[in-house]
Amino acid sequence: MNFNWEFFWQALFTPSRQFLDGLMLTIVISVVAMALAFIVGLIIALMGRSKFLPFKIFASLYIWVIRGTPLLVQLVIIYTGFAAAGIFRFEDADLFGLVIRGAVQAAIVGLMLNESAYVAEIVRSGLESVERGQHEAALSLGMTPLAAMRRIIVPQAIRIMVPPLGNSFNQMMKQTSILSIIGVSEMFQVGTIISSATFMVFEIYIVVALYYLLLTTVWTFIQAQIENVLNTRAGLPKAEPVFKRLFGVRSKKMTRQQLQQHADAVKA
Amino acid sequence: MSNTSETATMADGASGSGAPQGESIVKAIDVHKAFGDKVILSGVSLEVARGEVVVLVGPSGAGKTTFLRTLNMLEPIDGGEIHVNGQRIGQKVNSRGKLVDCSARELAAQRADIGFVFQHFNLFPHMTVLENVWHAPVHVKGENKNEAVAHARELLEKVGLADWAEARPRSLSGGQQQRVAIARSLAMRPALMLFDEPTSALDPEMVGEVLAVMKDLANGGMTMVVVSHEMGFTREVADRVVVLDGGRIIEDGAPAQVFSDPQHERTRQFLSKVL
Ligand SMILES: Nc1ncnc2c1ncn2[C@@H]1O[C@H](COP(=O)(O)OP(=O)(O)OP(=O)(O)O)[C@@H](O)[C@H]1O
């Protein structure tokens, strides 16, 4: 096998400035897109629960279209397609002296739109998982529907929503690799540039893979921490340990036990 | 636990402001309710005087739960009027003299004065037992937190659960949870307490402890409307038994009279099953 170990170790442990910039961009785009997606997703979920029919219809259509089409196609449409049709062009913008390239803006908007549809579904099922009786008990104590949502329903739903939201974020971080298609110089794009300049194709893509692995692993730790804090606050046992999440050893017994815990929690 | 000096303070909400002494706390007039084209309540009228304990009985599907829920507008009504403690629930006359629905905030304020105890307790699982009790007084009524916590501890003491203040609701037995639920409602110092089959989800050995708390409450002067099939409790505690059948009240009288000499054939049939 032809493998340049020296190049590999160097690229792995002393990555170039260019590579680190790509890594940074991957993280920033992911975090910003996720934060925005959370807000938009929440709005879509609330529209879906609204009694106002046009809101309901809009939310359903939005979720249907976005989840039913590939992210890649969505990105190309909003960046290249819109510009070609003269609808909208993402121009480089200046934010507090920091130039944000049009492609990066399009990437954030595209990922945000895409992710928000998934967030909306997670929020919807999270809110639905809280028993109706909770809402009624809150109302009977004199809370307005809004206060009941804020003080009783959401705090319980959050705990249900965090695991799928975290997994969705994990998914999204990996998906940023397709942003290279619209010319965003995130980590994968930088890897491609290095590979064509050095011809160390295998080596550099292994390095790229390892960095993605690092990102998702670090996130898994953070997510486990968040879940534990929430579970402790709710007086529940600790969430699944990190090594089990990472290596997928979720035994059947564990799952059944968790189902039981969930059933008990619902019954209570 | 059934010491009268305790129970007097336990129901101190009942002597609060609102309707003058002797006037009815509940006044439901010709209440109609349907789900789709299925009529559930067809003209139910009921008055409950201050301090009175009314037990609502009737066959399954008669509309007992639905009627109880209309009393605090958990279930909106299609026709009729409901007044609690001198206030018309859910509706008001606006500045142009027209009858309009209350705002969410106004309706919430009305509900704050009406305790509701559910069959399945519906305690808040993300709070401790103590917080379940003081949460609404602080966040809904704006009571001082220290005072609300002290009051909550007092109420837990009265329902016999002082030692469980820091526990999570799910670690309690059904009977204990229901007693917490009662304390949670009492913490709002309600003018009226509604109970929807408070013991029917409990194991038989836990029924007594909940009924004992309710009996204390009744002895303390609380106005109560209770849906229950506990005939022993009814005989002992109820001032009146009201029989609901097919969305109408078919019988209304003192327990002794209703049980021994029912006026209606349907009551006879129903009672033969539960007595
Ligand atoms: N939200 C609803 N939508 C449609 N139908 C309903 C709804 N709630 C209750 N019903 C129906 O209304 C009827 C009366 O119900 P309700 O719960 O008031 O009876 P109940 O007297 O409390 O009976 P039970 O003794 O079984 O509790 C039942 O036939 C029930 O199926």
Ligand SMILES: [Mg+2]
């Ligand atoms: Mg019922």
